[in-house]
Amino acid sequence: MSRRGIISVGMIVAGLGLMVYAYFAGAAPWCATGVACSNPRLEWSPAIFVLGVLLAFSSALYYEVSNGPKE
Amino acid sequence: MATQDIMSRSLPQGVGRWSRGWLAFMTASSVGLVIGIIGWWMEHDQGMVATGMRDLGSMGGATWGLYISMVVYLVGVSFAGITVAALIRLFDLEQLKGVARMAEVLTVVALLLGAAAIVVDLGQPLRALVNLFRYARPQSPFFGTFSLVVSGYLFASLVYLYLTSRPDAARLARIPSRLQTLYRWWAAGYQDTADQRVRDRRTTFWLALAILPLLIVAHSSLGFVFGLQVGRPGWFGTLQAPAFVVLAGVSGVGHLIVLAAILRKVVGQEHRIGLDAFAWLGRFLMLLLFVYTYFVVVEVFTTIYQPTVAEQQISEAILTGRYAWIFWVSIAALVIPAVILAQMALTKRWRIGWLVALGISVNVGAIGKRYLIVIPSETHGQLMPYGVGSYSPSLVEYAVVLGLFSLGALLIGGFMKLFPIVEMEEENS
Numbered sequence: 001m002s003r004r005g006i007i008s009v010g011m012i013v014a015g016l017g018l019m020v021y022a023y024f025a026g027a028a029p030w031c032a033t034g035v036a037c038s039n040p041r042l043e044w045s046p047a048i049f050v051l052g053v054l055l056a057f058s059s060a061l062y063y064e065v066s067n068g069p070k071e
Numbered sequence: 072m073a074t075q076d077i078m079s080r081s082l083p084q085g086v087g088r089w090s091r092g093w094l095a096f097m098t099a100s101s102v103g104l105v106i107g108i109i110g111w112w113m114e115h116d117q118g119m120v121a122t123g124m125r126d127l128g129s130m131g132g133a134t135w136g137l138y139i140s141m142v143v144y145l146v147g148v149s150f151a152g153i154t155v156a157a158l159i160r161l162f163d164l165e166q167l168k169g170v171a172r173m174a175e176v177l178t179v180v181a182l183l184l185g186a187a188a189i190v191v192d193l194g195q196p197l198r199a200l201v202n203l204f205r206y207a208r209p210q211s212p213f214f215g216t217f218s219l220v221v222s223g224y225l226f227a228s229l230v231y232l233y234l235t236s237r238p239d240a241a242r243l244a245r246i247p248s249r250l251q252t253l254y255r256w257w258a259a260g261y262q263d264t265a266d267q268r269v270r271d272r273r274t275t276f277w278l279a280l281a282i283l284p285l286l287i288v289a290h291s292s293l294g295f296v297f298g299l300q301v302g303r304p305g306w307f308g309t310l311q312a313p314a315f316v317v318l319a320g321v322s323g324v325g326h327l328i329v330l331a332a333i334l335r336k337v338v339g340q341e342h343r344i345g346l347d348a349f350a351w352l353g354r355f356l357m358l359l360l361f362v363y364t365y366f367v368v369v370e371v372f373t374t375i376y377q378p379t380v381a382e383q384q385i386s387e388a389i390l391t392g393r394y395a396w397i398f399w400v401s402i403a404a405l406v407i408p409a410v411i412l413a414q415m416a417l418t419k420r421w422r423i424g425w426l427v428a429l430g431i432s433v434n435v436g437a438i439g440k441r442y443l444i445v446i447p448s449e450t451h452g453q454l455m456p457y458g459v460g461s462y463s464p465s466l467v468e469y470a471v472v473l474g475l476f477s478l479g480a481l482l483i484g485g486f487m488k489l490f491p492i493v494e495m496e497e498e499n500s
Contacts, residue, residue: 023209024209027209027214028208038208039206040206040208044205046203046204046205046206046214046218047204047205049214050222050223053218053222053226054223054226057223058230060230060234060274060277061230061233061234063270063274064237064270064271064274065259065260
Protein backbone atom coordinates (compact mmCIF):
# COMPACT_ATOMS: atom_id res chain seq x y z
CA MET A 1 0.00 0.00 0.00
CA SER A 2 1.21 3.52 -0.80
CA ARG A 3 2.03 6.00 1.95
CA ARG A 4 -0.98 8.02 0.85
CA GLY A 5 -3.17 4.95 1.41
CA ILE A 6 -1.56 4.16 4.77
CA ILE A 7 -2.13 7.73 6.04
CA SER A 8 -5.74 7.68 4.80
CA VAL A 9 -6.46 4.34 6.50
CA GLY A 10 -4.74 5.73 9.61
CA MET A 11 -7.13 8.70 9.58
CA ILE A 12 -10.13 6.36 9.32
CA VAL A 13 -8.85 4.19 12.20
CA ALA A 14 -8.10 7.27 14.33
CA GLY A 15 -11.56 8.69 13.56
CA LEU A 16 -13.27 5.43 14.48
CA GLY A 17 -11.14 5.28 17.63
CA LEU A 18 -12.28 8.74 18.68
CA MET A 19 -15.91 7.80 18.01
CA VAL A 20 -15.67 4.58 20.04
CA TYR A 21 -13.84 6.31 22.90
CA ALA A 22 -16.30 9.23 23.01
CA TYR A 23 -19.37 7.01 22.78
CA PHE A 24 -18.43 4.21 25.19
CA ALA A 25 -15.90 5.79 27.55
CA GLY A 26 -16.27 9.57 27.46
CA ALA A 27 -20.03 10.14 27.29
CA ALA A 28 -22.58 9.36 29.99
CA PRO A 29 -22.64 5.62 30.84
CA TRP A 30 -25.45 3.33 29.69
CA CYS A 31 -27.45 3.20 32.90
CA ALA A 32 -30.87 4.47 33.83
CA THR A 33 -30.84 6.11 37.27
CA GLY A 34 -28.72 8.54 39.23
CA VAL A 35 -26.77 11.68 38.45
CA ALA A 36 -23.81 9.60 37.26
CA CYS A 37 -25.98 8.25 34.44
CA SER A 38 -26.85 11.75 33.23
CA ASN A 39 -23.47 13.46 33.26
CA PRO A 40 -20.75 12.72 30.72
CA ARG A 41 -17.61 11.19 32.20
CA LEU A 42 -15.66 13.62 30.05
CA GLU A 43 -17.22 16.94 29.08
CA TRP A 44 -17.33 17.64 25.35
CA SER A 45 -17.39 13.91 24.56
CA PRO A 46 -20.09 14.46 21.91
CA ALA A 47 -17.79 17.02 20.28
CA ILE A 48 -14.99 14.41 20.29
CA PHE A 49 -17.39 11.95 18.60
CA VAL A 50 -18.16 14.52 15.92
CA LEU A 51 -14.42 15.16 15.44
CA GLY A 52 -13.99 11.43 14.88
CA VAL A 53 -16.68 11.45 12.20
CA LEU A 54 -15.06 14.44 10.50
CA LEU A 55 -11.59 12.88 10.67
CA ALA A 56 -12.79 9.60 9.15
CA PHE A 57 -14.43 11.33 6.18
CA SER A 58 -11.51 13.76 5.80
CA SER A 59 -9.40 10.73 4.89
CA ALA A 60 -11.13 10.73 1.48
CA LEU A 61 -10.12 14.36 1.02
CA TYR A 62 -6.54 13.62 1.99
CA TYR A 63 -6.36 10.58 -0.30
CA GLU A 64 -7.63 12.57 -3.27
CA VAL A 65 -6.23 16.03 -2.80
CA SER A 66 -2.84 15.65 -1.17
CA ASN A 67 0.14 15.33 -3.44
CA GLY A 68 1.38 12.88 -0.88
CA PRO A 69 4.90 11.78 -0.25
CA LYS A 70 6.63 10.33 -3.30
CA GLU A 71 5.45 6.80 -3.84
CA MET B 72 -12.86 43.84 -18.67
CA ALA B 73 -14.73 43.61 -21.96
CA THR B 74 -12.37 40.88 -23.12
CA GLN B 75 -12.96 38.98 -19.88
CA ASP B 76 -16.73 39.18 -20.39
CA ILE B 77 -16.35 37.68 -23.82
CA MET B 78 -14.14 34.96 -22.34
CA SER B 79 -16.71 34.17 -19.62
CA ARG B 80 -19.17 33.35 -22.36
CA SER B 81 -17.23 30.19 -23.10
CA LEU B 82 -18.07 28.73 -19.67
CA PRO B 83 -20.76 26.06 -20.05
CA GLN B 84 -24.36 26.03 -18.78
CA GLY B 85 -24.59 29.79 -18.29
CA VAL B 86 -21.99 29.75 -15.51
CA GLY B 87 -20.63 33.23 -14.73
CA ARG B 88 -23.37 34.98 -16.73
CA TRP B 89 -26.55 36.58 -15.45
CA SER B 90 -29.82 36.42 -17.30
CA ARG B 91 -33.00 38.38 -16.66
CA GLY B 92 -34.89 35.26 -15.64
CA TRP B 93 -32.18 34.31 -13.16
CA LEU B 94 -32.09 37.83 -11.70
CA ALA B 95 -35.89 37.82 -11.29
CA PHE B 96 -35.72 34.41 -9.59
CA MET B 97 -32.96 35.54 -7.23
CA THR B 98 -34.79 38.80 -6.44
CA ALA B 99 -38.00 36.92 -5.59
CA SER B 100 -36.03 34.49 -3.44
CA SER B 101 -34.25 37.36 -1.68
CA VAL B 102 -37.61 38.96 -0.86
CA GLY B 103 -38.77 35.62 0.60
CA LEU B 104 -35.57 35.40 2.66
CA VAL B 105 -36.05 38.94 4.00
CA ILE B 106 -39.63 38.06 5.03
CA GLY B 107 -38.22 35.00 6.83
CA ILE B 108 -35.57 37.06 8.63
CA ILE B 109 -38.23 39.55 9.74
CA GLY B 110 -40.32 36.64 11.05
CA TRP B 111 -37.35 35.23 12.97
CA TRP B 112 -36.49 38.68 14.34
CA MET B 113 -40.10 39.02 15.60
CA GLU B 114 -39.80 35.59 17.22
CA HIS B 115 -36.63 36.69 18.98
CA ASP B 116 -38.06 40.06 19.95
CA GLN B 117 -41.38 38.79 21.35
CA GLY B 118 -40.28 35.30 22.40
CA MET B 119 -41.80 31.98 21.32
CA VAL B 120 -45.24 33.43 22.09
CA ALA B 121 -45.04 34.95 18.59
CA THR B 122 -45.43 31.40 17.25
CA GLY B 123 -48.49 29.18 17.56
CA MET B 124 -46.60 26.80 19.84
CA ARG B 125 -47.60 26.47 23.49
CA ASP B 126 -46.83 24.09 26.36
CA LEU B 127 -48.31 20.62 26.23
CA GLY B 128 -51.19 19.87 28.57
CA SER B 129 -51.38 22.88 30.87
CA MET B 130 -51.51 25.34 27.95
CA GLY B 131 -53.23 22.90 25.61
CA GLY B 132 -50.76 23.32 22.79
CA ALA B 133 -47.84 21.70 21.01
CA THR B 134 -44.17 22.45 21.70
CA TRP B 135 -43.07 21.05 18.35
CA GLY B 136 -44.91 22.55 15.43
CA LEU B 137 -44.35 23.57 11.84
CA TYR B 138 -40.58 24.02 12.30
CA ILE B 139 -39.98 20.45 13.48
CA SER B 140 -42.28 19.14 10.73
CA MET B 141 -40.01 21.01 8.31
CA VAL B 142 -36.87 19.61 9.95
CA VAL B 143 -38.16 16.09 9.36
CA TYR B 144 -39.30 16.94 5.82
CA LEU B 145 -36.07 18.70 4.78
CA VAL B 146 -33.78 16.03 6.22
CA GLY B 147 -35.98 13.59 4.31
CA VAL B 148 -35.48 15.50 1.05
CA SER B 149 -31.73 15.22 1.56
CA PHE B 150 -31.99 11.43 1.61
CA ALA B 151 -32.80 10.80 -2.01
CA GLY B 152 -30.23 13.24 -3.33
CA ILE B 153 -27.23 11.50 -1.88
CA THR B 154 -28.81 8.03 -2.30
CA VAL B 155 -29.30 8.55 -6.02
CA ALA B 156 -25.83 10.12 -6.33
CA ALA B 157 -24.26 7.18 -4.50
CA LEU B 158 -26.19 4.59 -6.54
CA ILE B 159 -25.02 6.25 -9.75
CA ARG B 160 -21.37 5.83 -8.69
CA LEU B 161 -21.78 2.35 -7.23
CA PHE B 162 -23.69 0.81 -10.13
CA ASP B 163 -22.40 3.10 -12.88
CA LEU B 164 -25.89 4.18 -13.92
CA GLU B 165 -24.89 6.04 -17.06
CA GLN B 166 -28.37 7.43 -17.85
CA LEU B 167 -28.54 9.16 -14.45
CA LYS B 168 -25.12 10.83 -14.50
CA GLY B 169 -26.72 14.09 -15.59
CA VAL B 170 -28.67 14.38 -12.33
CA ALA B 171 -25.83 13.31 -10.01
CA ARG B 172 -24.53 16.76 -9.15
CA MET B 173 -27.92 18.38 -8.69
CA ALA B 174 -28.80 15.45 -6.41
CA GLU B 175 -25.68 16.13 -4.34
CA VAL B 176 -26.41 19.88 -4.21
CA LEU B 177 -30.02 19.13 -3.22
CA THR B 178 -28.76 16.98 -0.33
CA VAL B 179 -26.37 19.61 0.99
CA VAL B 180 -28.91 22.44 0.69
CA ALA B 181 -31.72 20.39 2.27
CA LEU B 182 -29.47 19.41 5.20
CA LEU B 183 -28.41 23.02 5.77
CA LEU B 184 -32.05 24.10 5.75
CA GLY B 185 -32.97 21.23 8.09
CA ALA B 186 -30.28 22.39 10.54
CA ALA B 187 -31.53 25.99 10.18
CA ALA B 188 -35.09 24.82 10.90
CA ILE B 189 -33.88 23.33 14.20
CA VAL B 190 -32.15 26.59 15.09
CA VAL B 191 -35.29 28.71 14.48
CA ASP B 192 -37.26 26.32 16.69
CA LEU B 193 -35.00 27.03 19.66
CA GLY B 194 -35.60 29.92 22.01
CA GLN B 195 -31.88 29.93 22.94
CA PRO B 196 -30.16 28.47 19.87
CA LEU B 197 -26.58 29.17 20.94
CA ARG B 198 -26.98 27.67 24.38
CA ALA B 199 -28.68 24.59 22.97
CA LEU B 200 -26.03 24.02 20.32
CA VAL B 201 -23.14 24.40 22.80
CA ASN B 202 -24.77 22.09 25.34
CA LEU B 203 -25.37 19.36 22.75
CA PHE B 204 -21.64 19.22 22.02
CA ARG B 205 -20.87 19.31 25.71
CA TYR B 206 -23.40 17.08 27.43
CA ALA B 207 -25.44 15.01 24.91
CA ARG B 208 -26.07 11.44 26.08
CA PRO B 209 -25.45 8.54 23.67
CA GLN B 210 -28.69 6.94 24.86
CA SER B 211 -30.66 9.83 23.37
CA PRO B 212 -31.66 9.65 19.70
CA PHE B 213 -30.77 13.35 19.55
CA PHE B 214 -27.12 12.31 19.92
CA GLY B 215 -27.37 10.31 16.71
CA THR B 216 -29.41 13.01 15.02
CA PHE B 217 -26.95 15.82 15.53
CA SER B 218 -23.73 13.80 15.42
CA LEU B 219 -24.64 11.63 12.43
CA VAL B 220 -27.15 13.76 10.53
CA VAL B 221 -25.89 17.28 11.03
CA SER B 222 -22.16 16.64 11.28
CA GLY B 223 -21.39 13.27 9.69
CA TYR B 224 -23.99 13.19 6.95
CA LEU B 225 -23.60 16.86 6.00
CA PHE B 226 -19.80 16.70 6.07
CA ALA B 227 -19.72 13.44 4.10
CA SER B 228 -22.06 14.93 1.50
CA LEU B 229 -19.90 18.05 1.20
CA VAL B 230 -16.77 15.92 0.76
CA TYR B 231 -18.58 13.82 -1.83
CA LEU B 232 -19.83 16.90 -3.70
CA TYR B 233 -16.34 18.42 -3.67
CA LEU B 234 -14.51 15.31 -4.83
CA THR B 235 -16.96 14.57 -7.64
CA SER B 236 -16.75 18.18 -8.85
CA ARG B 237 -12.94 18.34 -9.10
CA PRO B 238 -12.70 16.88 -12.63
CA ASP B 239 -15.10 19.56 -13.90
CA ALA B 240 -13.20 22.24 -11.96
CA ALA B 241 -10.01 21.13 -13.70
CA ARG B 242 -11.73 21.40 -17.10
CA LEU B 243 -13.13 24.85 -16.26
CA ALA B 244 -9.72 26.01 -15.01
CA ARG B 245 -8.40 25.60 -18.55
CA ILE B 246 -10.98 28.08 -19.91
CA PRO B 247 -10.04 31.76 -19.58
CA SER B 248 -12.67 33.47 -17.42
CA ARG B 249 -13.09 35.68 -14.39
CA LEU B 250 -13.61 32.52 -12.34
CA GLN B 251 -10.45 30.79 -13.52
CA THR B 252 -8.56 31.35 -10.25
CA LEU B 253 -11.46 29.92 -8.28
CA TYR B 254 -11.54 26.79 -10.47
CA ARG B 255 -7.77 26.32 -10.13
CA TRP B 256 -8.15 26.44 -6.37
CA TRP B 257 -11.22 24.16 -6.55
CA ALA B 258 -9.42 21.57 -8.72
CA ALA B 259 -6.56 21.50 -6.18
CA GLY B 260 -4.03 19.96 -8.49
CA TYR B 261 -6.40 17.67 -10.38
CA GLN B 262 -5.28 17.41 -14.00
CA ASP B 263 -7.50 14.61 -15.26
CA THR B 264 -4.65 12.19 -15.81
CA ALA B 265 -5.42 8.47 -16.12
CA ASP B 266 -3.93 7.85 -12.66
CA GLN B 267 -6.03 10.60 -11.09
CA ARG B 268 -9.18 9.32 -12.77
CA VAL B 269 -8.63 5.86 -11.33
CA ARG B 270 -8.00 7.28 -7.87
CA ASP B 271 -11.01 9.57 -8.15
CA ARG B 272 -13.29 6.68 -9.10
CA ARG B 273 -11.90 4.51 -6.32
CA THR B 274 -12.39 7.21 -3.67
CA THR B 275 -15.91 8.18 -4.73
CA PHE B 276 -16.88 4.49 -4.89
CA TRP B 277 -15.75 3.82 -1.31
CA LEU B 278 -17.20 7.12 -0.12
CA ALA B 279 -20.55 6.21 -1.70
CA LEU B 280 -20.36 2.80 -0.05
CA ALA B 281 -19.72 4.45 3.35
CA ILE B 282 -22.43 7.06 2.91
CA LEU B 283 -25.29 4.64 2.15
CA PRO B 284 -25.33 2.85 5.54
CA LEU B 285 -24.58 6.16 7.28
CA LEU B 286 -27.68 7.79 5.86
CA ILE B 287 -29.87 4.80 6.74
CA VAL B 288 -28.62 5.05 10.34
CA ALA B 289 -28.98 8.83 10.34
CA HIS B 290 -32.58 8.78 9.08
CA SER B 291 -33.49 5.95 11.40
CA SER B 292 -32.12 7.90 14.36
CA LEU B 293 -34.39 10.79 13.38
CA GLY B 294 -37.29 8.31 13.35
CA PHE B 295 -36.18 7.09 16.79
CA VAL B 296 -36.57 10.65 18.16
CA PHE B 297 -40.30 9.93 17.83
CA GLY B 298 -40.50 6.14 17.82
CA LEU B 299 -38.65 5.56 21.11
CA GLN B 300 -40.85 7.87 23.23
CA VAL B 301 -42.80 5.31 25.19
CA GLY B 302 -44.77 8.01 27.03
CA ARG B 303 -46.07 9.59 23.86
CA PRO B 304 -48.90 7.65 22.20
CA GLY B 305 -48.90 8.08 18.44
CA TRP B 306 -45.13 8.35 18.29
CA PHE B 307 -44.04 5.17 20.05
CA GLY B 308 -43.74 2.36 17.53
CA THR B 309 -41.33 0.15 15.63
CA LEU B 310 -42.43 1.41 12.22
CA GLN B 311 -41.31 5.00 12.79
CA ALA B 312 -37.66 4.48 11.76
CA PRO B 313 -38.24 2.49 8.53
CA ALA B 314 -41.22 4.67 7.60
CA PHE B 315 -39.02 7.76 8.06
CA VAL B 316 -36.44 6.33 5.68
CA VAL B 317 -39.02 5.39 3.01
CA LEU B 318 -40.96 8.68 3.16
CA ALA B 319 -37.61 10.49 3.04
CA GLY B 320 -36.94 8.69 -0.21
CA VAL B 321 -40.37 9.59 -1.57
CA SER B 322 -40.02 13.33 -0.89
CA GLY B 323 -36.42 13.42 -2.06
CA VAL B 324 -36.95 11.58 -5.34
CA GLY B 325 -40.05 13.71 -6.02
CA HIS B 326 -37.99 16.83 -5.42
CA LEU B 327 -35.18 15.59 -7.63
CA ILE B 328 -37.57 14.91 -10.52
CA VAL B 329 -38.95 18.45 -10.33
CA LEU B 330 -35.48 19.99 -10.02
CA ALA B 331 -34.07 17.92 -12.90
CA ALA B 332 -36.99 18.81 -15.19
CA ILE B 333 -36.58 22.54 -14.53
CA LEU B 334 -32.79 22.75 -14.55
CA ARG B 335 -32.23 20.66 -17.69
CA LYS B 336 -34.19 23.30 -19.60
CA VAL B 337 -32.65 26.29 -17.81
CA VAL B 338 -29.07 25.18 -18.53
CA GLY B 339 -29.88 23.63 -21.92
CA GLN B 340 -28.90 20.08 -20.99
CA GLU B 341 -31.95 18.17 -22.24
CA HIS B 342 -29.69 15.74 -24.09
CA ARG B 343 -27.82 14.85 -20.86
CA ILE B 344 -30.94 14.25 -18.76
CA GLY B 345 -33.16 12.27 -21.04
CA LEU B 346 -36.43 10.42 -20.66
CA ASP B 347 -34.59 7.27 -19.50
CA ALA B 348 -33.31 9.17 -16.43
CA PHE B 349 -36.85 10.27 -15.56
CA ALA B 350 -38.14 6.73 -16.16
CA TRP B 351 -35.55 5.36 -13.71
CA LEU B 352 -36.49 7.97 -11.09
CA GLY B 353 -40.19 7.32 -11.74
CA ARG B 354 -39.78 3.57 -11.13
CA PHE B 355 -37.77 4.22 -7.96
CA LEU B 356 -40.45 6.64 -6.73
CA MET B 357 -43.22 4.12 -7.52
CA LEU B 358 -41.46 1.40 -5.51
CA LEU B 359 -40.99 3.70 -2.52
CA LEU B 360 -44.62 4.86 -2.69
CA PHE B 361 -45.97 1.29 -2.62
CA VAL B 362 -43.75 0.39 0.34
CA TYR B 363 -44.87 3.53 2.19
CA THR B 364 -48.53 2.87 1.41
CA TYR B 365 -48.12 -0.59 2.96
CA PHE B 366 -46.60 1.03 6.09
CA VAL B 367 -49.54 3.46 6.35
CA VAL B 368 -52.08 0.63 6.07
CA VAL B 369 -50.28 -1.39 8.76
CA GLU B 370 -50.02 1.66 11.01
CA VAL B 371 -53.69 2.62 10.65
CA PHE B 372 -54.87 -0.96 11.12
CA THR B 373 -52.75 -1.33 14.28
CA THR B 374 -54.06 1.89 15.81
CA ILE B 375 -57.75 1.19 15.16
CA TYR B 376 -57.78 -2.55 15.96
CA GLN B 377 -57.59 -2.40 19.76
CA PRO B 378 -56.19 0.97 20.80
CA THR B 379 -55.58 2.48 24.21
CA VAL B 380 -57.70 5.54 25.05
CA ALA B 381 -54.99 7.97 24.01
CA GLU B 382 -54.21 6.07 20.80
CA GLN B 383 -57.92 6.04 19.95
CA GLN B 384 -58.14 9.79 20.49
CA ILE B 385 -55.24 10.38 18.12
CA SER B 386 -56.45 8.00 15.42
CA GLU B 387 -59.95 9.53 15.52
CA ALA B 388 -58.49 13.03 15.23
CA ILE B 389 -56.42 11.93 12.23
CA LEU B 390 -58.95 9.74 10.41
CA THR B 391 -62.22 11.56 11.03
CA GLY B 392 -61.55 14.59 13.24
CA ARG B 393 -59.60 17.81 13.26
CA TYR B 394 -56.69 16.51 11.15
CA ALA B 395 -58.74 14.32 8.77
CA TRP B 396 -58.53 16.70 5.82
CA ILE B 397 -54.73 16.81 6.06
CA PHE B 398 -54.56 13.02 6.33
CA TRP B 399 -56.84 12.21 3.40
CA VAL B 400 -55.34 14.91 1.15
CA SER B 401 -51.88 13.53 1.98
CA ILE B 402 -52.94 9.95 1.29
CA ALA B 403 -54.49 10.97 -2.03
CA ALA B 404 -51.34 12.94 -2.89
CA LEU B 405 -49.25 9.81 -2.26
CA VAL B 406 -51.46 6.96 -3.50
CA ILE B 407 -52.74 8.49 -6.75
CA PRO B 408 -49.16 9.13 -7.99
CA ALA B 409 -48.28 5.51 -7.12
CA VAL B 410 -51.13 4.27 -9.34
CA ILE B 411 -50.27 6.66 -12.19
CA LEU B 412 -46.59 5.69 -11.99
CA ALA B 413 -47.54 2.00 -12.10
CA GLN B 414 -49.61 2.66 -15.21
CA MET B 415 -46.70 4.53 -16.79
CA ALA B 416 -44.32 1.69 -15.92
CA LEU B 417 -46.64 -0.95 -17.38
CA THR B 418 -47.24 0.91 -20.63
CA LYS B 419 -43.64 2.26 -20.67
CA ARG B 420 -45.00 5.67 -21.62
CA TRP B 421 -43.20 8.16 -19.42
CA ARG B 422 -44.14 11.83 -19.66
CA ILE B 423 -41.89 14.39 -18.00
CA GLY B 424 -44.74 16.87 -17.43
CA TRP B 425 -46.73 14.21 -15.59
CA LEU B 426 -43.69 13.15 -13.56
CA VAL B 427 -43.16 16.76 -12.44
CA ALA B 428 -46.82 16.98 -11.35
CA LEU B 429 -46.44 13.69 -9.45
CA GLY B 430 -43.18 14.91 -7.89
CA ILE B 431 -44.97 18.00 -6.56
CA SER B 432 -47.92 15.89 -5.41
CA VAL B 433 -45.82 13.44 -3.37
CA ASN B 434 -44.05 16.35 -1.72
CA VAL B 435 -47.38 17.87 -0.69
CA GLY B 436 -48.30 14.45 0.71
CA ALA B 437 -44.94 14.12 2.47
CA ILE B 438 -45.28 17.54 4.15
CA GLY B 439 -48.79 16.61 5.28
CA LYS B 440 -47.63 13.28 6.68
CA ARG B 441 -44.68 14.88 8.47
CA TYR B 442 -47.06 17.40 10.03
CA LEU B 443 -49.33 14.55 11.18
CA ILE B 444 -46.41 12.64 12.67
CA VAL B 445 -45.38 15.62 14.79
CA ILE B 446 -48.57 17.44 15.88
CA PRO B 447 -51.57 15.17 16.72
CA SER B 448 -49.68 13.15 19.30
CA GLU B 449 -48.94 16.36 21.21
CA THR B 450 -52.46 17.79 21.06
CA HIS B 451 -54.47 14.54 21.40
CA GLY B 452 -52.08 12.07 23.01
CA GLN B 453 -52.07 13.18 26.64
CA LEU B 454 -51.53 10.48 29.26
CA MET B 455 -51.93 13.10 32.01
CA PRO B 456 -55.46 14.30 32.84
CA TYR B 457 -55.44 17.29 30.48
CA GLY B 458 -57.99 18.06 27.82
CA VAL B 459 -57.46 17.91 24.09
CA GLY B 460 -55.15 20.66 22.84
CA SER B 461 -54.80 22.50 19.56
CA TYR B 462 -52.10 24.00 17.40
CA SER B 463 -52.16 26.29 14.39
CA PRO B 464 -48.99 27.79 12.98
CA SER B 465 -48.80 31.59 13.29
CA LEU B 466 -47.93 34.00 10.48
CA VAL B 467 -44.45 34.30 12.00
CA GLU B 468 -43.90 30.55 11.50
CA TYR B 469 -45.15 30.66 7.91
CA ALA B 470 -42.83 33.63 7.25
CA VAL B 471 -39.82 31.80 8.68
CA VAL B 472 -40.59 28.67 6.63
CA LEU B 473 -40.94 30.84 3.51
CA GLY B 474 -37.55 32.29 4.39
CA LEU B 475 -36.04 28.80 4.67
CA PHE B 476 -37.30 27.70 1.25
CA SER B 477 -36.15 31.02 -0.23
CA LEU B 478 -32.70 30.49 1.25
CA GLY B 479 -32.61 27.07 -0.42
CA ALA B 480 -33.61 28.61 -3.76
CA LEU B 481 -30.88 31.25 -3.37
CA LEU B 482 -28.24 28.63 -2.59
CA ILE B 483 -29.14 26.49 -5.60
CA GLY B 484 -29.48 29.55 -7.88
CA GLY B 485 -26.13 30.88 -6.67
CA PHE B 486 -24.40 27.52 -7.15
CA MET B 487 -25.67 27.34 -10.74
CA LYS B 488 -23.85 30.54 -11.64
CA LEU B 489 -20.64 29.39 -9.99
CA PHE B 490 -20.40 25.83 -11.23
CA PRO B 491 -22.16 23.56 -13.76
CA ILE B 492 -25.15 21.99 -12.04
CA VAL B 493 -25.05 19.15 -14.60
CA GLU B 494 -21.80 17.18 -14.74
CA MET B 495 -19.78 17.99 -17.83
CA GLU B 496 -19.18 15.21 -20.30
CA GLU B 497 -15.92 13.34 -19.86
CA GLU B 498 -13.22 14.09 -22.38
CA ASN B 499 -11.54 11.11 -23.98
CA SER B 500 -7.88 10.92 -23.14
